[in-house]
Amino acid sequence: MMGQNSLIAFVLFVCYFNGINSEQNDVKIIKNCTLDDLRNINDDFKSVNSHLLNFAFFDCNLPALPDAIFFNVLNIKSIEFVRTKISTISTFAFNGLDNLETLTIGGNANLTLLQQWTTSNLDKLNQLNLYQNGIRHLDKIALRRYPMLAHLILMENAIGEIPEGFFDFSLNIETLNLAKNQIKKIEYSTFKVLLRLIDLDLSYNQINFIDSYAFTTTTHLKTLKLNGNQLTTIHSKFFYNLAGLEYLNLSENALNDYTGLDEDAFQQNSKLLHLDVSHNSMISIKTHSLNGLKALEILNASHNQIASIPSTALKDLTNLKHLDVSHNKLTLLLDNQFASLTSIESINLSYNEISSIQQFTFTDLKTLQTLNLSSNQLQMYEFLEQAAEIKTIDLQNNQYHEINLTAFRTFETVHLNNNHWNCSWLLMALSKRDHLVSNIEFGFEFDDFGLENSRKLTQDVQCYDYRQLDKPTIQRIIIINSDCDATRNEKKKKSTINTYPRTFSKLLNEEFDYKACLLWTVVAVFLVIGLVRVGKYCLERSEKKSERYRIVQQEKVLKDIDEYFAKNSKRKQRS
Template sequence: MLAKPLLLLLLLYCAACHTQSLQLINCNATQLQAVRNVTSLTTLRLHNCRLEQQQLKNAIFLRFNQLLSLELEHSQLNSLEDYALHGLARLQHLSLANNNLSLIKAWSEQPLAALTSLDISFNALIRLPAHGFEQYPNLQLLNLSHNRIEHLEPDCFHNLSHLKHLQLHNNHLQLIAASYFHGLHRLSGLGLQHNQLKQVEAASFESNTHLRSLHLEQNLLADLKFLKDAGLTRLVHLNLSRNSLEQLQPSGFSKNFELQALDLSYNKLKELQNNSFIGLESLERINVSHNSLEHIAVDALHPLSAVFQLDLSYNRLKTLPENLLHGNRQLKHIDISNNQLSQLHPGLLQQLTHLTQLNLARNLLNEASWLQRLAPGLNRLALRVDLSSNRLQSLNLSSLLFFEQVQLSDNRWNCSWLVKHMLRTPPTALNFARSWPMLSAWSVQQLLNIRGIDCFDGQQNRSIVLLDVSAARQQTPPDCDCKSSQESNIELYTLTPPLTWPRIRTDRFDSRSVIIWMLAAIALAFAGLRWGQRYMDRKERSKKLKEIQDKQQLIRVEA
């Protein structure tokens, strides 16, 4: 009985939803004027609409006085008449993105007091006039990105005391003057990336004491003196990537004691000094990759006591001080790949008990004995190490057994070491990024797909073919000493195979072919023997079954 009323309520709800929102695509002004029941509309979306002379006429939305959201996008609008938005007293969200607007106006006789979000991105704005947004006193989000703005007039953001997020990225700004953001006391997010900024004047953010996120990447900044402004003391995220920074001023971040994420990648930094990061006790993530770092002072990273992610990749580092990371005991992710490190000091990682990722790929490391000197309290089962593309010739494999994964591809392995260790079953955690089929069935298809392991015998590049003969080892005699066999299996690797295969050069096709055909013949012989044995077993079972049946039949006759 309750199903019908519930169904009726659902239908009424869907009908109400349908009447509250309207989307028109490829429309014109006449069709817009012909829309009925506009008093029930709260959302109106107009995309690719062809309006008269690419202009929005005065009071065109006067009938839509209940609108909360208006989107007029991709319609090639050149301008809006002075009172085009008149009557939209309840409007909260307005988007004029992807048009050709070149001038900002009030566009309403009365203030749009309910408007909290305004999007004018992807237009043709060149400048922002003074008091241009005065009719939107409660605006919280303003998107002016992807325009051609070169200059901001003083007081262009006048009366926007509630503004929280301002997007000015992808414009042509060259200077941030001290007066630009004055009065934006509640501003928490500011996007200035992808401009042409060369200078940020002192006190530019003096009144923005609630600013938490500042994006300045992809500009031309050469110094960071503006970071000492009192307005940036609560900054949490700062992106300075892809600028022209050559050095960091001493104590340049001393005012940013709440900063948690700092990106300095893709600059021209050559060194990190002992006083470069003073004041950043709350920093958790730092990226200094893709610079020209050649030297890092011993105490340069010590102020970063809370950092857990460090990226120093793509630099020119040749050595690292032994005590460099002793003050960063919370480190979890370290990336020092693509440098010129030839060795690591054994004590470099001794204090890091939380380490889970260590990337040292594409360096010049020729040994890894420091892996045996990791912190005693470190959970090695959660540690992933990347040592690929170095110059390692051999490793103490027993020190890598309990790691989650170790990447070892593209090193200069010594052939003798590989013969000694890799002919045995390697630990599953080791990844050499090569396909080494271990053959047990000796099928012809597998034999033809054998691949080798690259190694170096002196300066000569060779390849070793690995074959699995574990099946032969498992065929132990029935009177074997199983206990001693189990004890021997506790060792790091299984026993050395009874057959030792010679090194095979990659260009010795004839020798390899002979070996392959010999193995194929052996495989066929074993297959024939197994088939014969199974045939004899089946014949014997059928014979016994016939005898049992004959006996049962004889018993029935006697009965």
């Protein structure tokens, strides 16, 4: 029977909407419709009561929804009105929709008022989604007929104020999204009846005031987003009753060092897992401002003006796994500064002004795997000797001229790109293969197709010739990794050094290379053969020249003898 009714429903849709409708995942999608098409639905589904229907209206022209428009379609489960040009909805528009569970009205800029749209209770309505409309005003009794409403989405409207008592008829709300509106303040009475509230999103409003007791009754709250507002102060009483809070976002506000985080602001939030205070104006992390956060796993304090982090401020963060203090003003890291972070896995200190790190700063951080110190002013590396547990370290964009590569023997991945390397040191260091970790990066990688069309991963390194201290010259060095295995992290790389632009530098290899050895042997054999032939030719030529000289001398001697005997004969004849 249900299958037959579904077929009837589909046929009726085709007949009345002439191809402007489609069916997808049991949802009846109606596009480019008018009010007359809407009335046809009401007339033609009187007999279809045994099948729950889902309607979605897109890009229609429905400036007004009249009374009881769906009165005869009793089994509608969900309705969507997206970009349908709705500006008014009658007080009786959704009467009769006793089985309605989800109502979505979105993308209607002319809908400015949220009011009562039915005079009978919709006891099954669970989700009301009113996103991206033009709603500015909230009628105090707008939610009166939705007693079981659990999810209310009002994001991206123009709401400036939540009237007192607005939620008095919807006590079961668990998810409330008011993001991207124009709300300026949160009063004590705003959420006081929402005892079951779990997720609250107030991000990207204009909130500059929150009553100290605004969240006193919302004790089940787990997620709270206050980012993108104008808050300057977080009082110690704000989150005092939120013992179950797990995620708190305070980023992109105006928190500063003087009126920002109160001492013990999170003292009662022992279950908080993720805290984001990034993109504020804090100069330091106060000694007791993070007290009580014993379950915290992620702390993001990036993009502030933080110049110091007292080790005592981190003393309760024994469960912290990820710390991000990038884009701040740190200049010095002290011994054992992070000693209390016994569960830490990654620390991001990039884009600070760090020039000095004491030797034991990262000592005994057994769980630390990733350390990002890129874009600082480091020239020292002694602290690495006490950080053997780290697997990946990023030292890009610092001030290194030279560094002891043996300090990286225990690391799996090392990024040293964009430092001010001394060319002489770099060439010498690379030539000592035993001192080079297999996956160190000195430059930016690119593909090179060299001998025998074999793919070679190449690093382009810029270095400096400091022999002219007043104006060091810039040179380039090409490091060619001749190991073509795609899983190069599992196999030791072979590297050659190319002082750009040398001609046969790819043939130089720092490890024993059978191909290079064979090639050089062949070259040597041909060279020896050539030398032998040249020597033989020179010898033969020399012998021929000596023979000619001997003959010439012999002929000369014979000539002299003949002349001598001729003269003697003449003398005897005369006498």
